[in-house]
Amino acid sequence: MTSPENQDAMLPTPEDRTPENAQTENPKTSAAVDASTAGSTPADARSLSPDDADLSGIRGWLFDLDGVLTPTAMVHMHAWSRLFTPYLEQHGAEPYTESDYFAYIDGKPRYDGVRSLLESRGISIPEGDVTDAPDDDTVHGLGNRKNEAFNQTLAEEGVEAYPASVAFLDAVIASGCRVAVVSSSKNAEPVLAAAGIDDRFEVIVDGLVAARDGIRGKPAPDTFEHAAELLGLPTTACAVVEDAESGVRAGAEGDFGLVVGVDRGVGRDALRELGADVIVDELDELLPAVHRAAAATDGDASAANDRTTASPTPEPEPREDHA
Numbered sequence: 001m002t003s004p005e006n007q008d009a010m011l012p013t014p015e016d017r018t019p020e021n022a023q024t025e026n027p028k029t030s031a032a033v034d035a036s037t038a039g040s041t042p043a044d045a046r047s048l049s050p051d052d053a054d055l056s057g058i059r060g061w062l063f064d065l066d067g068v069l070t071p072t073a074m075v076h077m078h079a080w081s082r083l084f085t086p087y088l089e090q091h092g093a094e095p096y097t098e099s100d101y102f103a104y105i106d107g108k109p110r111y112d113g114v115r116s117l118l119e120s121r122g123i124s125i126p127e128g129d130v131t132d133a134p135d136d137d138t139v140h141g142l143g144n145r146k147n148e149a150f151n152q153t154l155a156e157e158g159v160e161a162y163p164a165s166v167a168f169l170d171a172v173i174a175s176g177c178r179v180a181v182v183s184s185s186k187n188a189e190p191v192l193a194a195a196g197i198d199d200r201f202e203v204i205v206d207g208l209v210a211a212r213d214g215i216r217g218k219p220a221p222d223t224f225e226h227a228a229e230l231l232g233l234p235t236t237a238c239a240v241v242e243d244a245e246s247g248v249r250a251g252a253e254g255d256f257g258l259v260v261g262v263d264r265g266v267g268r269d270a271l272r273e274l275g276a277d278v279i280v281d282e283l284d285e286l287l288p289a290v291h292r293a294a295a296a297t298d299g300d301a302s303a304a305n306d307r308t309t310a311s312p313t314p315e316p317e318p319r320e321d322h323a
């Protein structure tokens with residue numbers, strides 16, 4: 001079993017990111033974002049610190065999985081590298097780097113990741129279909145090859161959830177919030193089960209659900225919106241929790257109450273510019289805000305209770321009729 005700590009140690013830092021992969025477009029401002037400025041805080045930074053976050057209107061939490069709840073972004077990353085490092089070499093293309101993962105693949109549905117990376121190298125191959133064998137030279141064949149590598153690592157190493165994410169998850173559940181997982185991965189259920197946290201979620205919208213129901217994947221907000229609907233909550237009462245560029249874009253694009261960016265390597269400035277409202281390194285930084293919101297709700301409830309149990313309002317004195 002690989003511990004989250006060990007996997008964390010392998011995570012790329014913002015410094016590992018190259019300027020060329022960090023060029024993104026802010027869906028809210030349409031401004032070009034250059035994450036090579038990571039480390040400096042723009043003067044107009046609008047993201048709240050976790051200490052200032054007001055969670056009082058939030059009744060549902062929509063969690064991404066890989067990189068937010070479990071360190072499986074690393075497992076995906078390695079599986080993609082096992083696919084594309086030899087593949088690009090064989091095609092005489094620019095070598096595959098970790099930066100390519102963040103720029104073209106992270107958070108997106110499997111075959112969208114393949115298309116996006118191949119497009120970046122000007123390589124065009126047939127689409128094929130999901131039944132393609134892993135050694136077929138098609139978009140689906142390559143995706144299936146990557147999936148074999150992913151499942152092999154998962155079986156060999158297992159997965160442990162991030163302890164801080166589990167602490168946060170349990171705190172929001174205890175505070176009465178509803179929770180869902182929203183993942184592009186078709187392997188979300190086995191990953192949640194391997195991490196022992198599958199029983200905590202009442203709703204799971206994963207790559208299988210999206211493909212079955214024809215829901216657009218991240219960076220479109222649709223899978224998050226679908227999860228809010230299944231929870232029976234308006235999107236404005238839900239918070240999106242994401243670590244990937246495509247996922248934060250999806251959250252910013254929708255009308256959600258809050259977008260929390262977890263910095264696992266994308267970089268704080270890039271997350272902020274993509275539309276994250278609050279940025280943390282670990283989710284337990286938001287525990288004080290959860291407790292504050294729960295205390296305020298309890299306070300409201302007991303005040304309402306006091307009002308209903310207080311002695312009834314006396315009948316008004318009969319008005320003297322001076323007419």
Ligand SMILES: O=P(O)(O)OC[C@H]1O[C@@H](O)[C@H](O)[C@@H](O)[C@@H]1O
Pocket residue numbers: 065066073076077105106107108109110113147150183184185186187188207244
């Ligand atoms: O191939 P899967 O398991 O369906 O996953 C698709 C994608 O799922 C996302 O959650 C990951 O961030 C990506 O790295 C991954 O490629």
